[in-house]
Amino acid sequence: MAGGRPPAPGRAARSLKRAAMAVGGFCVASFALIGFAHTRAGRPLLRYIPGMGACPMGFDHALSPAAREQQRARALLPFRGAERAASRPALGFALGRSTRSDVAAWQAQFQLACHPDLDGTETTCAGVPQAALGGDGGRADEASFFFDPQDRLVAVNVARRGLLPAQATQLVKTRARELSEKAGPSSRTVGTLDPEFLAPGRIAEAAVEFRFSDYHADVSATQMGQLGLMEREQYQLIDD
Amino acid sequence: MNHVLSNILRLAAAGTLLTAMLACSSSSSSTGSGGTTSSSSASTGSGGSCTTQMYAKYGPAAFTTVTDDLVKTAAADPQIGHYFAALTTTAEVTAFEASLDQFIVGVYGGPNDYTGPDMATAHKGLHITSADYTYFVGLIVKDLESNGVSDSDVTDCFAPPITAAAFEASIVGM
Numbered sequence: 192m193a194g195g196r197p198p199a200p201g202r203a204a205r206s207l208k209r210a211a212m213a214v215g216g217f218c219v220a221s222f223a224l225i226g227f228a229h230t231r232a233g234r235p236l237l238r239y240i241p242g243m244g245a246c247p248m249g250f251d252h253a254l255s256p257a258a259r260e261q262q263r264a265r266a267l268l269p270f271r272g273a274e275r276a277a278s279r280p281a282l283g284f285a286l287g288r289s290t291r292s293d294v295a296a297w298q299a300q301f302q303l304a305c306h307p308d309l310d311g312t313e314t315t316c317a318g319v320p321q322a323a324l325g326g327d328g329g330r331a332d333e334a335s336f337f338f339d340p341q342d343r344l345v346a347v348n349v350a351r352r353g354l355l356p357a358q359a360t361q362l363v364k365t366r367a368r369e370l371s372e373k374a375g376p377s378s379r380t381v382g383t384l385d386p387e388f389l390a391p392g393r394i395a396e397a398a399v400e401f402r403f404s405d406y407h408a409d410v411s412a413t414q415m416g417q418l419g420l421m422e423r424e425q426y427q428l429i430d431d
Numbered sequence: 432m433n434h435v436l437s438n439i440l441r442l443a444a445a446g447t448l449l450t451a452m453l454a455c456s457s458s459s460s461s462t463g464s465g466g467t468t469s470s471s472s473a474s475t476g477s478g479g480s481c482t483t484q485m486y487a488k489y490g491p492a493a494f495t496t497v498t499d500d501l502v503k504t505a506a507a508d509p510q511i512g513h514y515f516a517a518l519t520t521t522a523e524v525t526a527f528e529a530s531l532d533q534f535i536v537g538v539y540g541g542p543n544d545y546t547g548p549d550m551a552t553a554h555k556g557l558h559i560t561s562a563d564y565t566y567f568v569g570l571i572v573k574d575l576e577s578n579g580v581s582d583s584d585v586t587d588c589f590a591p592p593i594t595a596a597a598f599e600a601s602i603v604g605m
Contacts, residue, residue, distance in 0.1 A: 254516050262516045266506035333562070337509055346509035350562070381576050388582075394590035395582060396572045407507075413569040416586075416594055421565060427509055 256312045260339045263346070267429050272402035276374040279406040281347035281426035282334070283325055286406065291342040297323065313337050324349070326369070328362050328422075349424040356386035359412035359422045360397065366410040366424055367399040378402040381411075389414040405431040481588040486541035493578060494541070498532040500574045508570065511563050538592050550601035564603050568593055 254262065279286040284293060291314075298305045298316060301323035305316035319331040329351065337346035354362070364384055371377060382388055382397035389395055389412055398411035409425045486494065502524065506515040518524045530547045537543040547553060571593060575585050592598060 254513070259513060259516060262519070263507075263509070263512055266503070266512055266515070269503050270507055335510060348510045350566075381573055392586075393582070394572055394586040394594065396569055396576060398573055411569065411573065413572060415565065415568055415572070416590065417596075418565055418568065418594060421569065423566070423569065425509055427507075 254310075256310055256338075256340045259310070259312055260345065263337075263427075264430060267407055267427060270402055270407050271404050271429055271431075272378060272407075274375065274403055275431070276401075276403035276406035278373050279426075279428060280370070280373045281344070281408075282349070284344055284347065286345060286347070286426060286428035287343055287430075289344040291338050291344070294336050294344060311338075319349075326365065328365070329354075329358075343428075345428040347424075347426045351422040352419055354412070354420050354422055356389040356391075356412075356414065356420060359389060359420055360384050360386050362422050363397060363399060363410050363412045370399075370401055370408055370410070374401055374406060374408065375403060376401075384412075389420060391420075392416065403429070405429050481584070482538070482591060483540035485539035485584065485588050486536055488584075489580070491536070491541065494536050494539070495528075495532055497574050497578050497580075498528055498535060500578065501571060502528050502531065504570045504574060505567060508566065510566050514557055514559065514563075539589070550598070554602045559603050561599070561603050564599055 279288075281289075283297070294314065297303075298314075301320065303316045303319060303323065305314050307314045313335055315333055315335040317333050319334045321327070321329050324331055324334070331349050332352050333348075333350050335348040336344060337348075339345045351359075351362070367377060377399050378401055380397075380399050382395055384397045384399075388397055391414070393414050394416050396411055396413040398409060401408040405428070407425075407427045407429055410423070412420065412422045414420050502515070502518075506512050506518065518527055530545070533545040534547065537545045572585060572590070575589055576582075580589065
């Protein structure tokens with residue numbers, strides 16, 4: 192019917208109106224969705240953008256991943272020791288050698304609930320069971336993994352809350368002993384590794400710190416009164 | 432008609448892009464002010480009576496040392512270091528340390544020379560979490576202990592202002 196009648200003027204106007212309404216509706220929905228995705232409540236949605244994990248425009252980054260890594264490396268300079276560590280352990284990983292893929296495989300193996308931050312340099316897992324952490328330290332409330340632009344694992348932070356002073360003290364002692372055996376001797380101890388020192392009602396921290404030219408670790412138990420008792424482990428790579 | 436539709440679609444795409452950019456830029460500018468951890472003494476808890484005696488007891492040099500150590504320790508912390516990422520030059524670090532020192536000195540009984548923004552303003556857009564705040568308090572405690580502050584002074588005199596719920600509320604989630 193190539194030679195059929197042209198559409199009536201009213202029909203063309205209706206088509207145009209429908210198209211305009213569809214486009215307008217799309218715009219409103221897009222504005223609403225994108226706007227919401229950039230609010231505090233909606234920002235987690237950005238993580239679901241395949242391969243991004245952040246604002247696709249990149250404007251929500253105060254620092255690029257490379258700049259963030261440079262900042263981390265620069266900030267660690269005052270905490271460098273003179274000797275190299277025998278190894279650079281962090282949970283079951285090796286800083287500088289383990290990669291994002293290794294951590295992802297570990298997360299999958301233990302079916303952990305983890306989420307990346309907006310620029311993808313950090314992944315935080317909540318409620319990590321003891322089996323995934325090794326040792327006898329019990330469940331961790333959170334474990335965060337930090338990556339450099341080459342996807343190397345460069346830092347790990349582990350936190351446990353609600354421990355009793357005796358548990359926290361024992362855990363710090365155990366971790367410190369393990370680190371001494373694997374990396375080398377500790378550099379300093381702050382506070383006293385004694386349950387009484389961390390008794391409820393006090394504000395106090397007991398910590399053991401390891402400083403090497405290529406590795407830094409800090410294991411601590413902090414009694415913070417109403418905020419509770421927290422055990423914390425920090426492991427960081429220092430590029431030398 | 433195609434021309435009209437094409438223009439409408441272009442307009443829609445541009446609007447969508449602009450919305451995204453504005454939203455992202457707004458977020459960027461707010462997170463770009465990292466490093467501000469100073470606060471208004473007016474918003475801190477009062478703590479025990481010994482709180483305001485700490486400056487006289489330990490002196491200005493001790494306060495400066497603890498402040499400098501705190502900024503270094505916090506910047507090197509894997510969990511909260513990014514809040515200090517904006518401090519990229521020595522001058523910026525020095526200025527920030529001076530401002531923080533002024534605030535802390537004021538809280539603990541020294542001259543009230545702090546002229547920076549109030550807590551909520553200083554931390555607006557940083558989206559500091561309760562967990563991060565707890566980490567920061569832990570670093571303060573560690574630095575106080577490392578610099579020879581007695582256990583009882585940490586618990587009774589230094590801790591009350593920074594562990595007060597109202598003070599934390601003025602920082603967390605801003």
